[in-house]
Amino acid sequence: MMDKMKKELNGLKQTEIEDYEINSRTMFVEPVVYGSKIYSRVVEVEDEFLxxxxPLDLIKKSCNYxxxxxxxxxxxxxxxxxxxxxxxxxIEPTYHIYFFPTVSPLKPECIWIAFEHVECYxxxxxxxxxxxxxxxxxxxxQVPVSTIEVQMLRTSLLKTKLMQRIESNGRKFFNKANGPQLINASESSLEYDAYSKDPK
Structure with a gap:
């Protein structure tokens, strides 16, 4: 597999960028043999880099970023x-940057795929x-379709669970922030109604 990736480097624009973080345009990251080392081929919506x-080090670096x-x-x-x-x-929930690995991240052949960018497979x-x-x-x-299917389902569950937590906390905050004001507003309304009905 690594030999195949090494051959594919011939067609890859070999642009080396050291200051790079995974972002909302990143579609997948796969390992390639470059010289005696394993590098990352990063494929974005409109570009790709070496x-x-x-790949795991890039994932860690991006989390830290x-x-x-x-x-x-x-x-x-x-x-x-x-x-x-x-x-x-x-990696970053605000911009929906969720990535899943195709095998154990510790294995050199692991590919990381951006959940949000996958349309079908x-x-x-x-x-x-x-x-x-x-x-x-x-x-x-180079991944079995069953792996992609399972990982897509798990990542979808992860996103759903996180969004539920965020929305639940938002509702709690809203209720705490607006609860007393709503009570005061109701009291004011009752007082207004009482005065308006008072013949004096």
């Missing part, structure tokens, strides 16, 4: 959905899946 980091370390993100995923292997990661071989992203571009990845 970065001098392993948005203010939360990778281990904390993993613990959060476990707490929200109860899974313990191949954990999806919330289909099996093309036993260990190959064609993913069509929302920009209508398709990429064949």
């Amino acid at each position: 970065l001098p980091f392993k 948005y203010g939360v370390d990778y281990e904390s993100r993993k613990r959060g995923t476990r707490q929200l959905i109860g899974y313990f292997r191949k954990l999806s990661i919330i 289909r099996r093309v071989a036993a260990q190959k899946t064609m993913i069509t992203f929302r920009n209508k571009k398709s990429h064949i990845l």
Whole structure:
């Protein structure tokens, strides 16, 4: 698999960028052999880059950039959905940046895929899946379709659970902030009605 990736580098624009964080345009990150090291091929909506980091290191670096370390993100995923292997990661919830790994992140062949960018997918071989992203571009990845399906479902559950927590906290805050004012407003209304009905 790594040999195949190494050959594919011939067609890749070999732009090395050291100061890069995963963002809302990033569609997937896959490992490639570059020289004697494993680098990251980052595919964005309209561009792609070769970065001098392993995919997992880039995921960790991006988590740190948005203010939360990778281990904390993993613990959060476990707490929200109860899974313990191949954990999806919330890199940045405000911009819906959720990524899932195709195998254990510790394995060198692990690919990270952006949940929000996946439009559809289909099996093309036993260990190959064609993913069509929302920009209508398709990429064949060395991953079984069953893995993509399970990881998409888990990441969807993670997003739903997180949004429920956020909305629940928002309602609590709104009720606390507006509760006393609503009571006062009701009292004022009652007083107004009492005065308006008083013949004096």
